[in-house]
Amino acid sequence: MRPGTSRLRISELPCEIASREILPSIRAAIVRVLLAKGYSKYTVARMMGLTPASITHYLRGKRGRPDLEEKLLSEPYKSLIEKLAEIVEKAWKTGINGKTYSSYRDLVCTLCSGFNPVAKEAGCPS
Numbered sequence: 001m002r003p004g005t006s007r008l009r010i011s012e013l014p015c016e017i018a019s020r021e022i023l024p025s026i027r028a029a030i031v032r033v034l035l036a037k038g039y040s041k042y043t044v045a046r047m048m049g050l051t052p053a054s055i056t057h058y059l060r061g062k063r064g065r066p067d068l069e070e071k072l073l074s075e076p077y078k079s080l081i082e083k084l085a086e087i088v089e090k091a092w093k094t095g096i097n098g099k100t101y102s103s104y105r106d107l108v109c110t111l112c113s114g115f116n117p118v119a120k121e122a123g124c125p126s
Contacts, residue, residue, distance in 0.1 A: 014119035018112045024064035026084070026111055029072040031058045033085040047092040068115060077114070080107055 027048065034044045041059075045052045057063045072081050087104045113119045 014112075014116055014122045014124055017116055017118055021065055022068065022112045022115050023108070024058070025068040025072060025115075026064075026081070026108060028058035028061075028064040028069045029081045030085050030088060031055055032069075032073065033082055034088065037085070037089075047088055071115075072111065077111065080111055083107060 027050075030048070031044055034047065035041065039047070041055045042052050044050075045055050048055075054063070061069075071077060084104060084107050087100060087107070091100050091104075109124065113124050116124070
């Protein structure tokens with residue numbers, strides 16, 4: 001890297017990195033928390049608006065990054081993942097509203113910024 005340059009590239013936005021690596025890892029961690037609460041794979045799929053095959057891919061590490069998922073399920077991030085799982089669970093039971101969506105979005109953005117150095121440089125919320 002040349003002196004005075006950053007990791008930012010005009011061709012790749014922080015959300016591209018997030019959608020490729022970080023968001024699938026966050027979803028995988030949420031899936032594991034919901035399964036640990038006793039929900040079936042099929043119920044978790046319905047809760048999250050996914051297919052059972054998607055849940056299987058998350059569990060097998062075919063979506064997301066297993067190393068990142070492991071970090072997300074450890075402190076200090078585990079409590080945020082558990083909160084996201086609670087939001088998913090509540091939205092499934094009572095329906096989603098603007099406040100629920102905002103809470104979910106804000107927590108996901110906080111986690112993403114914590115793992116995405118390009119997001120930090122770009123000024124994404126953390």
